[in-house]
Amino acid sequence: MGRRMQPIWLQGMGAGRRRTPFGDSFLGPSQGPRHSGTRLVMARSGDPVRRLLAIYTGGTIGMRNQDGILVPGSNLFTALKKLPMFNDEEYSREHQLPEDTLALPLTDHNQRIIYTILEYDPLFDSSDMTINEWIRIAKDIERNYEQYFGFVIIHGTDTMAFASSMLSFILGNLQKTVILTGAQVPIHTLWNDGRENLLGSLLMAGQYVIPEVCLFFQNQLYRGNRVTKVDSQRFAAFCSPNLPPLANVGADITVNHDIILKASMNKQLVVHSNMERNVGVLRLYPGITSAMVKAFLQAPMKGVVMETFGTGNGPTNPDLLWELKKATERGIVIVNCTHCLQGSVTSNYAAGMALSGIGIVPGSDMTSEAALAKLSYVLGRDDLDLQYKSKLLTKNLRGEMTPLSEDFQISLRDSKFVQLIANLLYLNCSHDLDAVRDSLTPTLACAAARMGDMETLEAIFELGGDLSESDFDGRTPLHMAARGGHVGTVQYLLRNGAKVNSCDGDRNSPLLIAVKGRHRDVIQLLKDAGAHLSPQELQGAGTELCRLAASGDRDGLIAWQQAGVDLFQTGYDGQTPLQVAEAAGNQELVSLLREHRIGTRSDIL
């Protein structure tokens, strides 16, 4: 018997070897080709294999013709096994690949890519896909995240732009390549686009680290939340009207490195499965009546993408505007997107201004698919209040929109400056900047919290920053928000992992800082979240209370009491605050403290 090799699929990534995708991301000049002057986001060659998971959900690509009708077709694996471009038979045999796994022939750069097919049962025409199926895909990616280098999702084209938009929001902190693809003509027919699309997707996902949800079709790799289906039959079925492709595949591959999102380093993949289902799309048309709009906006509707004319205009009919206004007042979030294929909503026209004046959120240059997905994601975030959700919708979260130009008009004293720096660090940096980012993040977050700037905190959090980390003085964003008395920010931080009793370099807890600032609402929030003053903080409390009593500082005393401190302890000289107030002749305070002592006015203090 000849010597048997260890199956190759047990080596490399599959054997549990961990690597940070970005550790391997950039191909230097000596390591391989550069294409068209762009820096490649390419996996370093020389690794024995790259393993991919191909999730087959259905769609025309695998369909079979039954009596002249196309129906979803199972067993894509067997079809691919017969095609040499998808199956290096000799290699598979020699390396004993498992039943559901195939190897591509070696790439031009000697990269071996093997892929496992996970076939859904039942398979779907994509017209039947819903948020439930997209969450299922995301969970399958999560379950298999460590074992695979990248992921290809084989999906019907009809709703693929919705799927790629939804998945871009469902999958948080993505560090690996996820590519959706499919076909206009089944892979089993002689002349089809399925082979090229699938092969291209496997090659891109197996060779490049592009930490985004992408869509590959007709030699172009697009950002998934920027695409829309524009042709029901031609092979060039998709376009990305407001963002160039991330990569073009021809004789050469050109990767548009500058626009590829930066991965959130050191963050775990998060599947946001709490997507709001009660969202919809309302396309305005000339003469639409207020009664129709009213009917559309009834419960259970929670969020609506409203497709408007041109740069975001709609009829100025007062009845219709009234219905929209009533809906926004009821808490329905409406995002204004243009029904034009290309371009952005602006506020150039009076008709557009009328819409923005009634609480409708401008959608910039988002596609309707992306806006719907974003609404579903943002409205599903139970940790945010409604006002903040509306604000978040105007922010660029996953590269789905070009930020509004006002976001770039910053000054050094403006909180937008902090936000811009955070964005630059997270979205555009090379890995040399990772260390800079890690050391600057707590400082940026503290600066934002000090200003009560929840937008920036949310941006930092969304981009993968940890909001519980302390700056060089040991202060956390919660300390800073408590100092500023920013109730909403404190609430937000507590919901997003802030440690309620952490102490800064001076051993002050957020609660003590709030007490000193007399921020009663913040004190209450912190107490409700389990905050307490430490023994060190309580040590000098008696003396501090006497000092407050001497200066007649009623609010100061109330703040200490609210934090759970007994007002009748003694100061350094054995006197109580009541005795000090008596000695100072402060009758109002004396009577308040007396009543407090006998229990009748404890509510006042």
Ligand SMILES: NC(=O)C[C@H](N)C(=O)O
């Ligand atoms: N080309 C296609 O895949 C269309 C098919 N009806 C689907 O979306 O599943």
